[in-house]
Amino acid sequence: MINRDLIRIKVVQLTYAYYQNGNKNMDTAEKELLFSLSKAYDLYNHLLQLIVAVTREERHRCDVLTQRAEREGGEAPSQKFAFNQFAVQLEENKMLNGFIEDKKLTWDDDIEFVRKLCNQIEQSEAYNEYMAEPTTDYDTDRELWRKLYRQLIQENADLDALLEEKSLYWNDDKETVDTFVLKTIKRFDPKNKNKQELLPEYKDEEDKDFACKLFRATILNADTYQRYMSDTSRNWDFGRLAYMDVVIMQIAIAEMLTFPGIPVTVTINEYVELAKLYSTPRSGSYINGMLDAIARYLIQNGKMMKEMPELRQRRPESDYRRREGGGGPVRFVHRPRVNEQPAPQPASEPVSAEPQPEPGDGEPQSGPEETQE
Secondary structure, three states, X not given: OEOHHHHHHHHXXXXXXXXXXXXXXXXXXHHHHHHHHHHHHHHHHHHHHXXXXXXXXXXXXXXXXXXXXXXXXXXXXXXXXXXXXXXXHHHOOHHHHHHHHHHOOOOHHHHHHHHHHHHHHHOOHHHHHHHHOOOOOHHHHHHHHHHHHHHHHOOOHHHHHHHHHHOHHHHHHHHHHXXXXXXXXXXXXXXXHHHOOOOOOEOOHHHHHHHHHHHHHHHHOHHHHHHHHHHOOOOOOHHHOEHHHHHHHHHHHHHHHHOOOOOHHHHHHHHHHHHHHHOOOOHHHHHHHHHHHHHHHHHHOOOOOOOOOOOOOOOOHHHHOXXXXXXXXXXXXXXXXXXXXXXOOOOOOOOOOOOOOOOXXXXXXXXXXXXXX
């Protein structure tokens, strides 16, 4: 479930936090990175469990209404939604129940939210159309929950606030995790019964290693990567670069040099998008141009054995000029725009780039906030 898009986001967040933290301990920071990724998987299971919690609340309501109907001689309510075939299969799922048993994480303490969500579901058009049909089948039941999730859970301010109270990681992860929950619902097959596989935490060990290697390479080779930025920023206003932009480019360079199987264009595109989310409004275009120039510099100087498309006409450098600003520590909640900090002023004389040490060798080098000597 934890894919490389999510890993890149976490590495950006943890690298920024690493440089903001006065006590820079690599092992502690790496454990924090892996913990933050594991919390995303917890959220995935917890949101699946919300479907079960709603289903059980609906059954309770049906029981109450049925007892009233028996006493008063009225018509018993339909139990179609309370025993939705997809929801029943999810309720019995061995992997989900194993998670609940292991983490002791349930919706029991948030029953008021569950009841409110049930009310919203019962008032929804999708629910009423579903209940109006005299019969149903598994595909219809499963598709109903996909609709309800998209309409009432994926965009739910009350749920966002509740998750933020439970974990600072969750509110920032929810947008990504929602896509995996919807993918899981779509994959459910009644033939698999309670053995239906949920998404694994990592696709394979390679993705888990990707997170640690990328983070370590970013920190351990910081000085080298910043020299690459300086050497290729002759026509750029590098001295006024936003603080987060330096962090993002540092990680992008680490990915280019550490993972030969990832095309340069893929790396550049990924970090341009992250810059749009986490830095200033104009960071995307600036970082796109800078990373393109850095990649060509690395290839031309024999430091990276990858290919790049032919050089396109570069936009005027005035389009990329930056504004100075100030800032401080940032909590990564609701994808904030990070307050800018001045980036390190490059040395007045060009500094020749030295060979890059292998990730894991030596001590962590200076971060973006430290001026190059």
